[in-house]
Amino acid sequence: MIEPTLAGGWSVKDVVAHVTWSEREMVGVLRQRALVGSPLWSLDQDARNAIVYAENRDRDPDDVLAEEQRVYAELLPLLEGLTSEDLADGDKWERMLPDVPPWRIFAGSTFLHYEDHAAAIGEWLGPASNATPE
8 A cells, every 4th residue: 555556656545645635625615615725726736746745655554544534524424415506506605716616626626536546546456346246
């Protein structure tokens, strides 16, 4: 889990920390009902990712996994509590990007983000992870 075998020299632990950062940011947005968060969002994606990677590179994998579980457990009920109108209407949120429905913001830091990294982690897990349950 800590070997840098994924794209860009990242490990699975690094990817989990990276995804957790995005989820934690969405918790703040959902709690404040405003597009607010880390100043890292003002950077381009590569620069932001490099900083998040550097901040987490020396962390213990068990700590990273435990944090991911805590953050996801906080995020999920907040997302489940949204209405269709909350997801579609940017006027229901402070500082939302014009012409970007709120659901796209949440998707980019949750399920679409997971899809970005799922194949690499699936390869790391090996063929058994791609097997279809009988």
